[in-house]
Amino acid sequence: xxxxxWKGNEAIAxxxxxxxxEAYFGYPITPQTEILExxxxxxxxxxxxxxxxxxxxxxxxxxxxxxxxxxxxxxxSSSPGVSLMMEGxxxxxxxxxxxxxxxxxxxxxxxxNIAPAQADYNQAVHGGGHGDYQPIVxxxxxxxxxxxxxVLSFDLAEKYRSVCMVILDGSVGQMMExxxxxxxxxxxxxxxxxxxxGRMGKRERRxxxxxxxxxxxxxxMNLRLLNRWRTIQANEVRYKEYFLDDAEIVIIGFGTAxxxxxxAVREARAQGIKVGLLRPVTVSPFPSAVIEQLAGKVDAFxxxxxxxxxxxxxxxxxxxxxxxxxxxxxxxxxxxxxxxILNEIRRMAKSKMAVNANPRDAWLERMAAG
Amino acid sequence: MLAENVVCVRPEGFTESPTxxxxxxxxxxxxxxxxxxxxxxxxxxxxIGVAPVGCSVFAYNYxxxxxxxxxxxxxxxxxTGIKRVLPDRIVFTYQGDGDLASIGMGxxxxxxxxxxxxxxxxxxxxxxxxxxxxxxxTTLPGMKTTSSQNGRDxxxxxxxxxxxxxxxxxxxxxxxxxxxxxxxKNIRLAKKAIxxxxxxxxxxxxxxxxxxxxxxxxxxxxxxxxxxxxxxxxMVPAYPLGDYxxxxxxxxxxx
Numbered sequence: 001x002x003x004x005x006w007k008g009n010e011a012i013a014x015x016x017x018x019x020x021x022e023a024y025f026g027y028p029i030t031p032q033t034e035i036l037e038x039x040x041x042x043x044x045x046x047x048x049x050x051x052x053x054x055x056x057x058x059x060x061x062x063x064x065x066x067x068x069x070x071x072x073x074x075x076x077s078s079s080p081g082v083s084l085m086m087e088g089x090x091x092x093x094x095x096x097x098x099x100x101x102x103x104x105x106x107x108x109x110x111x112x113n114i115a116p117a118q119a120d121y122n123q124a125v126h127g128g129g130h131g132d133y134q135p136i137v138x139x140x141x142x143x144x145x146x147x148x149x150x151v152l153s154f155d156l157a158e159k160y161r162s163v164c165m166v167i168l169d170g171s172v173g174q175m176m177e178x179x180x181x182x183x184x185x186x187x188x189x190x191x192x193x194x195x196x197x198g199r200m201g202k203r204e205r206r207x208x209x210x211x212x213x214x215x216x217x218x219x220x221m222n223l224r225l226l227n228r229w230r231t232i233q234a235n236e237v238r239y240k241e242y243f244l245d246d247a248e249i250v251i252i253g254f255g256t257a258x259x260x261x262x263x264a265v266r267e268a269r270a271q272g273i274k275v276g277l278l279r280p281v282t283v284s285p286f287p288s289a290v291i292e293q294l295a296g297k298v299d300a301f302x303x304x305x306x307x308x309x310x311x312x313x314x315x316x317x318x319x320x321x322x323x324x325x326x327x328x329x330x331x332x333x334x335x336x337x338x339x340x341i342l343n344e345i346r347r348m349a350k351s352k353m354a355v356n357a358n359p360r361d362a363w364l365e366r367m368a369a370g
Numbered sequence: 371m372l373a374e375n376v377v378c379v380r381p382e383g384f385t386e387s388p389t390x391x392x393x394x395x396x397x398x399x400x401x402x403x404x405x406x407x408x409x410x411x412x413x414x415x416x417x418i419g420v421a422p423v424g425c426s427v428f429a430y431n432y433x434x435x436x437x438x439x440x441x442x443x444x445x446x447x448x449x450t451g452i453k454r455v456l457p458d459r460i461v462f463t464y465q466g467d468g469d470l471a472s473i474g475m476g477x478x479x480x481x482x483x484x485x486x487x488x489x490x491x492x493x494x495x496x497x498x499x500x501x502x503x504x505x506x507x508t509t510l511p512g513m514k515t516t517s518s519q520n521g522r523d524x525x526x527x528x529x530x531x532x533x534x535x536x537x538x539x540x541x542x543x544x545x546x547x548x549x550x551x552x553x554x555k556n557i558r559l560a561k562k563a564i565x566x567x568x569x570x571x572x573x574x575x576x577x578x579x580x581x582x583x584x585x586x587x588x589x590x591x592x593x594x595x596x597x598x599x600x601x602x603x604x605m606v607p608a609y610p611l612g613d614y615x616x617x618x619x620x621x622x623x624x625x
Binding site: 022023025049051053054055057058059061062063064065066067068069071073087088091095196197198199200201205206207208209210211 | 418
């Protein structure tokens, strides 16, 4: 397939189609609406299911129903809409059926705004819905990576009978870039041994439910999810590394924040500063092991996010206080410029924070000092 | 036992699981009618049920068909997801009045408006049964519940919602009727309506719902017999029985 110019949201939609998406259920919300619009014409064209639901609640429960039949199914939304979907996500996790959800994140909390943000990291990675479950969460930083991760998301969801979320900020959804689409994968209905698709004269009846009325049974189910999660942690961590070989300072950022940081890293390298970048591609499972390894050989970390330091806490857990972890963030829909991160790198090249200082407090003090 | 002496057998559509319903509750009757209809239509094999949250949350234990269990009120959305990817299957939801008329109002109205080829069995017993008898949107004016202890005051707690009448206004609805389960005659009429609601789906004629007036002796604080009388004397006048929508194509169906 040659490269074509694709808008992020439309690329996500087409990539899902080519990955064998059989049903899409969604609701309009900026800045992801192009996914819904694109699929409203593309899915019927291919004889596949498309419904514009009455709400995000409706959409995620349509996803839940279709997921129980074993087909490849997804929804997409943006931050406030994803909050509404959290009930369904918990039920899908509790029923152990595969489903994909895209969150094109915007500024919040509340209605917030429609500018790019990464403030739903905690909601995606550390829960959101009720109960004990862990979703797989992928974080693309470009249109091409969004395409590749959409295809991967269906494979991972099916492999682990898990919720797989793809989180990107509004800028990746809205930008146009040259990108290569995968070949069209024919729709294949896997003959799952759990799907409630009607007995059809061939088997005993099946029930799919998130109810375990006996606490001891629910505990067993919780442990099953936990053990599955440990397998996912062992096998599915993905990240991109840039200039890490001789790096003394390592920046960690996901999605657009990581991409902007890469520009700053390149400029800092040109100025002779030994700085590298680690960009988590799976933010859940989190690349803790590689960060722990790096902590043994680098001088300091700088976490950059478009939120108040949500992934920062996961980095600090991995670094375990061995070297300073600093933070630089923009919030509320503001995207950092590479120069802002470059200034942080140059500052850190001269003097690093104390290991036991609080990175968020130090960042706020620097902001206040202008 | 001679075959001619058999007056009651378990329908093929039932599993052997005993139900958890209270003595005198008409959920069991409603379940049986659905099971009999699915058996008579010979569609048990390709039926997928969607259970609600409420007293009938465990409905999936009793029907010998595939089943899923929905979040509170979301059964019509789940059923939409199933039916859209498996249009040749029979998909039904079984919902109570808290589930369908309170928290699930958005889902039921829009499933009906889209004309989803689904069958909805709606059990109206005028209260939230599973949580212990709180006021539902269907609770009658003046009726005492654990959350309307002086009787439902319409000035502050609003008026009952008549779902069958309301959904019948929507063009996507093929068949919409209200029946009662308070005596043998009405149970027979209810079964015919349930059959029609599944025939509507089997023929792709749009959304179908049967509202069933039901008893709740435990939460009403009545004997089973008095509960049946309450349905007849108080609920039927408030929720008139009848066919609220039968599309032209459905009128042609001969069973």
